[in-house]
Amino acid sequence: MNDKVIAVVTAGLTTPSSSRLLADQLATAVQDELSGRGLGSRVELIEVRDHARDLTNNLLTGFPTAELQKVLDTVTAADALVVVSPTFSASYSGLFKMFFDVLDDQALAGKPVLLGATGGTERHSLVLDFALRPLFAYLKALPVATGVYAASTDWGPGAAKLHSRIAQAASEIGAALQHETPTKADPFDNPTPFEDLLNG
Template structure:
């Protein structure tokens, strides 16, 4: 089995939240599909509500706290990313956007990303393609074709058409993400001797 890492960023504000529930189901579907491809995923969940104050401080000072820095590093180093946000006023939440604002501009280049969102009604479903997908395209991430949107009625009792439709979308999106993660080339370990400091620079204290 090959080992890969998956970061899951969820911007739900309540505990428990539908946003976290969707994130967990997407992560589970991606793990199942990855196992079928011979890949074991090491999954890390990042709850942005736990970093809300640190994100504001980072915007004001330009420096992350140790906890926020660790969360950012997890996303940057991950082989794949699941990003889930509640929809407010027709778009992603401010907390969600702020996290990706403080990432480096090249942090997600070429990284496989699954986008997902939750809202009270299906009227907000276009936010996936009108808000989230353009943002990740700007960041040059590799977004999977299937975005997953879950309205309140999609959760249901588990035996209705809406619930089955959501389950199908989750499985399809998880399969697409797992395939991209499995196909992604692992970067070679950095060789500390690749770029030695010139001897004259060492003598000068540079």
């Protein structure tokens, strides 16, 4: 059986960046999920910042360079996408949008996509539903139900909740790749006893 190809598109501007960190964790979780389902996988990482000049020239001329065309072909041929953008002015970054602007508008039709975003505060988490999800709906992709937003606080003591969201999103991508209906764990299946809550 051929490996599933997961294209990971991350639009962080710095090296290292929190967007790349989140993208790496999402990619690892997806590979672990697929491995648990008996599927091989291969990750193709695309750092959009490495193609900024080629993207600008493509927008101006209408023609991609050979290197950029190879990257666009990778995304088009992938079985699924993981996309991560930093949050700028309550939306995705301009560089992130530029990448998908030059992609053929049918390239992502029917393709499962795991949406991710990073930002300094939890207040911007709605970027997933109010910016990223409409963009990929327009591109006819199939975003999974759980998007993953990581604020600055998620990299410290809040990491457990972040990892839970990552695992849920990865399971949904796995289900989508096997054409299953994803299931979500019921948080009330194993409640914390009230006595433990009172004891802190």
